[in-house]
Amino acid sequence: MSAPHYPAGTVRALLPTAHVSEATRAALQARLDAPAAYAPQFFAPETFALLEAVAARLFPQPDRPDRPIALAPAVDQRLAEGRADGWRYDLLPPDREAFRLGLGGLQETSQALFLNDFGRLDDQQQGHVLRAIAAGHPPGAAWQTLHAGRFFEDLLAELTETYYAHPLAQEEIGYAGMADLPAWTKIGLNEKEDREIPAGE
Amino acid sequence: MPDEEVLEEGLLTPTEPAVQDPLLRELLADAPGAVPQEKAQPAPAPPAEVDCVVVGLGAGGAPLLARLARAGLKVVALEAGPWHNPAQEFATDEKAQDFLFWNDERLAAGADPLAMGKNNSGTGVGGSTLHYTAYTPRPLPSDLHLRRDFGQGEDWPLSYDDLVPYYEEVEQFLGISGPTPYPWGPARAKGYPLGPLPLNSAAQLMVRGAEKVGIRTAPAANAALSARYYQEGVGWREACTNRGFCQAGCSNGAKASMDVTYIPLAVKYGADIRPNSFVTEIERDARGHVAAVVYTQHGQAHRQPCRHLFLCAGSVETPRLLLLNELALSSGQVGRNLMAHPGVQVWGTFEDEVRPHKGIPGGLISQDTHRPADADFVGGYLLQSIGVMPVTFAGQVARGRKLWGQELRDYMRRYNHIAGINILGDCLPHPDNYLELSDELDARQLPKPRLHFSAQENERRMNAHAERLMRRIWEAAGATDVWAFGRYAHVIGTARMGRSGDDAVVDRDGRAFEVPNLYICDNSTFPSALSVNPALTIMALSLRTADKFLERQR
Numbered sequence: 001m002s003a004p005h006y007p008a009g010t011v012r013a014l015l016p017t018a019h020v021s022e023a024t025r026a027a028l029q030a031r032l033d034a035p036a037a038y039a040p041q042f043f044a045p046e047t048f049a050l051l052e053a054v055a056a057r058l059f060p061q062p063d064r065p066d067r068p069i070a071l072a073p074a075v076d077q078r079l080a081e082g083r084a085d086g087w088r089y090d091l092l093p094p095d096r097e098a099f100r101l102g103l104g105g106l107q108e109t110s111q112a113l114f115l116n117d118f119g120r121l122d123d124q125q126q127g128h129v130l131r132a133i134a135a136g137h138p139p140g141a142a143w144q145t146l147h148a149g150r151f152f153e154d155l156l157a158e159l160t161e162t163y164y165a166h167p168l169a170q171e172e173i174g175y176a177g178m179a180d181l182p183a184w185t186k187i188g189l190n191e192k193e194d195r196e197i198p199a200g201e
Numbered sequence: 202m203p204d205e206e207v208l209e210e211g212l213l214t215p216t217e218p219a220v221q222d223p224l225l226r227e228l229l230a231d232a233p234g235a236v237p238q239e240k241a242q243p244a245p246a247p248p249a250e251v252d253c254v255v256v257g258l259g260a261g262g263a264p265l266l267a268r269l270a271r272a273g274l275k276v277v278a279l280e281a282g283p284w285h286n287p288a289q290e291f292a293t294d295e296k297a298q299d300f301l302f303w304n305d306e307r308l309a310a311g312a313d314p315l316a317m318g319k320n321n322s323g324t325g326v327g328g329s330t331l332h333y334t335a336y337t338p339r340p341l342p343s344d345l346h347l348r349r350d351f352g353q354g355e356d357w358p359l360s361y362d363d364l365v366p367y368y369e370e371v372e373q374f375l376g377i378s379g380p381t382p383y384p385w386g387p388a389r390a391k392g393y394p395l396g397p398l399p400l401n402s403a404a405q406l407m408v409r410g411a412e413k414v415g416i417r418t419a420p421a422a423n424a425a426l427s428a429r430y431y432q433e434g435v436g437w438r439e440a441c442t443n444r445g446f447c448q449a450g451c452s453n454g455a456k457a458s459m460d461v462t463y464i465p466l467a468v469k470y471g472a473d474i475r476p477n478s479f480v481t482e483i484e485r486d487a488r489g490h491v492a493a494v495v496y497t498q499h500g501q502a503h504r505q506p507c508r509h510l511f512l513c514a515g516s517v518e519t520p521r522l523l524l525l526n527e528l529a530l531s532s533g534q535v536g537r538n539l540m541a542h543p544g545v546q547v548w549g550t551f552e553d554e555v556r557p558h559k560g561i562p563g564g565l566i567s568q569d570t571h572r573p574a575d576a577d578f579v580g581g582y583l584l585q586s587i588g589v590m591p592v593t594f595a596g597q598v599a600r601g602r603k604l605w606g607q608e609l610r611d612y613m614r615r616y617n618h619i620a621g622i623n624i625l626g627d628c629l630p631h632p633d634n635y636l637e638l639s640d641e642l643d644a645r646q647l648p649k650p651r652l653h654f655s656a657q658e659n660e661r662r663m664n665a666h667a668e669r670l671m672r673r674i675w676e677a678a679g680a681t682d683v684w685a686f687g688r689y690a691h692v693i694g695t696a697r698m699g700r701s702g703d704d705a706v707v708d709r710d711g712r713a714f715e716v717p718n719l720y721i722c723d724n725s726t727f728p729s730a731l732s733v734n735p736a737l738t739i740m741a742l743s744l745r746t747a748d749k750f751l752e753r754q755r
Contacts, residue, residue, distance in 0.1 A: 021293065023290055023291060023294075023297070024293045024294050026292070027294040057606070058606060059605075082644070083304070084306040085299070085304060085319070086305065086306065087306060088306050088307075088308055089309055090310035127606070134603065160596055160598070160605075160609065161296070162296075164595040172614065173613050173614055173617070174617045175591045175616060177445065180293050180444045183442035184559045187401045187559040187560040188402055189402045189406065189554065192554065192556065196556070
């Protein structure tokens with residue numbers, strides 16, 4: 001089965017309609033309207049740039065060259081406010097420390113493998129660094145104290161959840177669940193309401 | 202009960218603006234004696250002793266609160282989270298709904314660390330019923346005597362028959378939608394009050410696959426209304442609109458969370474609900490009995506004297522409160538026997554359009570695997586079709602399938618063609634699995650709880666058996682690209698009930714062996730995990746605990 005292709009604009013077209021509740025619209029519109037420029041509150045500018053580079057490699061968006069869905073600001077805001085999501089792997093240190101260590105470790109691994117900063121590596125080299133960290137045994141002193149595999153997993157999951165919460169990413173996967181008013185009546189196999197995004201050609 | 206303890210009708214919480222739910226506001230306005238008082242008194246008298254304080258307003262606290270209030274007792278409920286207005290506040294958006302979860306950090310240790318937060322916790326008036334999936338199967342009778350049958354695990358000090366009247370009462374009150382007759386377990390005096398909810402795509406696919414593999418299925422029992430339903434103390438609740446967002450909060454009251462069922466009933470009978478009230482201390486008198494509860498509300502410390510305390514704060518906060526206050530610890534079992542349901546999921550891609558976010562998530566059930574003939578493990582499990590919201594699914598793909606980059610984006614483009622099934626299975630207690638207080642402090646300057654969990658041989662065998670079977674079902678249904686996501690759901694057993702204070706914290710009525718005016722009711726008291734979702738049993742135990750308590754007071 002080939003992956004279906006969805007026309008752009010559909011979630012954005014649904015948002016102002018009566019199919020979307022006020023609370024739902026407010027949440028999604030805020031993400032669409034987030035300004036492109038973001039000044040980090042928690043990370044130093046160069047560390048934030050590194051996090052952006054990692055996010056760009058974990059979520060390559062060649063289809064959005066001018067305005068990719070921004071993923072790093074959500075991490076920065078969360079750490080600045082000290083918010084948690086209810087749990088943490090016991091073998092990882094508290095989140096702020098884990099990010100400081102982990103992003104430092106990422107540079108160490110980049111240097112150890114390719115004698116350069118992560119941001120200066122090419123696409124293939126960056127992939128190599130990230131795979132080494134995901135696999136759990138990358139070179140670098142930071143990884144002696146930070147569990148590389150779990151750090152990578154947490155980082156990837158946070159960026160992934162931020163990405164797919166964005167209306168444009170939801171458009172990309174053909175998701176129209178936000179337009180649930182007054183009800184879904186066609187819920188079985190191969191059934192859809194007129195307002196749902198068609199499943200491509 | 203002495204006369205002066207007769208219920209003061211309409212004694213309402215002084216923090217009236219917290220009552221945001223229009224339905225509740227109406228009820229409060231209708232309650233006799235609840236005519237708005239003059240503005241708050243400048244110097245409130247020290248709080249009078251009440252009959253009962255209930256800590257936590259989820260499935261454990263809410264039903265007993267209503268029961269105690271109906272009996273005329275003066276009852277105060279302390280809930281750590283706020284009182285929401287779902288119709289206006291709840292978005293059909295996973296991230297925006299994060300406030301439903303207990304987001305203070307818990308530490309997950311062991312070989313199979315338990316995800317908490319949205320997976321395993323709740324806060325707010327209604328507790329985790331605000332985001333439970335509404336799946337409400339009864340256990341089968343043999344779930345309650347694993348040790349008798351297998352020589353491993355624990356027996357309950359209660360039988361299925363002890364619980365039947367309460368299951369029936371809860372099912373009728375909440376308006377459970379389900380099949381009658383129910384295909385598994387003993388015959389029932391009463392069927393489900395409403396017919397089953399419509400089957401969504403994942404449920405239809407599971408019917409297709411299970412038929413080919415020879416597994417019987419049925420529409421599942423769900424605490425979401427398949428038609429309008431009238432409830433005492435609540436009024437008419439509207440039918441489910443198939444939003445599929447049960448796990449992120451129901452916005453129209455169709456799902457029987459406690460805030461639209463037992464809590465309005467409790468309010469009708471005069472219960473005093475205090476949201477945003479985080480309990481910090483449990484005071485005792487010279488005999489060691491509970492004398493008062495200290496809590497913080499809106500940054501202010503309050504002290505509420507009480508004759509009896511009901512801890513219903515869930516299987517993490519209940520043992521944490523006991524450990525912090527060094528209360529009822531003599532059995533050595535507080536925090537121990539931590540169990541979690543094996544909940545391995547199997548996902549597949551179908552040619553058909555699925556659109557897995559629509560309809561009740563757990564539409565279809567099979568309990569044919571309750572005691573599989575070819576089992577190499579103790580106990581058993583149920584099978585369930587599952588719907589899924591996109592952000593939750595994407596996070597699982599990242600963690601479980603370890604996809605990232607273009608590969609992840611390509612896979613997620615198939616979202617509308619993906620469906621899943623999972624299990625919910627029994628778990629045996631093990632010495633390596635327990636909750637303790639860590640040295641790390643949270644924002645309230647209290648030690649963070651640390652949960653140790655490592656699946657043992659029995660859980661691993663059960664997961665392997667289930668994964669094989671579910672792969673067969675999914676392949677028979679036409680799935681390709683099938684993969685499994687190992688997970689564990691619900692924290693159980695951290696203050697267990699038993700026959701003696703030597704090896705249990707509470708007795709069969711939920712009363713602490715060591716502290717006679719302390720009761721516990723939530724899934725921390727389960728002696729074994731049961732091979733079904735816990736909410737219905739927690740509610741049944743809650744009503745039973747209230748009845749046994751009231752009998753004792755007479």
